[in-house]
Amino acid sequence: MDGFEDLLESNTAYAEGFDAGGVGPTPAKNLAILTCMDCRIDVFAVLGLDIGDAKVVRNAGAQLNSGALHDLVLASHLLDVNRILIMPHTRCAMASGDADALSARVSDVTGHHLREVTPRAIDDQQEKLLSDVERLVAHPDLHAGTRVSGAIYDVDSGRLIPIQRN
Numbered sequence: 001m002d003g004f005e006d007l008l009e010s011n012t013a014y015a016e017g018f019d020a021g022g023v024g025p026t027p028a029k030n031l032a033i034l035t036c037m038d039c040r041i042d043v044f045a046v047l048g049l050d051i052g053d054a055k056v057v058r059n060a061g062a063q064l065n066s067g068a069l070h071d072l073v074l075a076s077h078l079l080d081v082n083r084i085l086i087m088p089h090t091r092c093a094m095a096s097g098d099a100d101a102l103s104a105r106v107s108d109v110t111g112h113h114l115r116e117v118t119p120r121a122i123d124d125q126q127e128k129l130l131s132d133v134e135r136l137v138a139h140p141d142l143h144a145g146t147r148v149s150g151a152i153y154d155v156d157s158g159r160l161i162p163i164q165r166n
């Protein structure tokens with residue numbers, strides 16, 4: 001664990017005050033969230049959640065890729081999830097240019113040329129969110145009755161901006 005000592009030290013302090021033992025694996029708020037891996041999103045704080053309240057899936061851009069879709073569908077069947085919030089955010093790097101631009105930025109910043117990784121860039125963030133919500137809610141394997149919604153989290157104000165097609 002060379003290079004991770006700070007985390008182990010913090011965990012020691014965390015565990016000393018830990019009082020959530022015995023919380024069950026199904027989310028108390030019947031909620032799953034798909035959000036970005038961005039470090040500015042404190043998911044539980046943003047939504048007023050406690051340990052045990054929600055399942056969280058994260059990736060670059062809060063994108064409904066096949067991995068996220070599989071996890072969320074499974075959660076709707078096995079984990080008592082009956083509402084899913086897809087929550088990308090403002091100033092997301094994945095929505096700041098196309099795949100080529102993101103690859104070029106990697107080269108510019110680090111001098112490394114990506115060989116096997118193609119950034120999953122987002123062209124139009126609102127449109128992507130709307131289409132992801134629609135795709136998930138219409139998915140034939142999603143548990144019947146599962147509600148799906150989308151909102152963009154503003155990393156500068158802390159506010160959620162709900163989104164829906166007019």
Ligand SMILES: [Zn+2]
Binds near residue numbers: 038
């Ligand atoms: Zn992001």
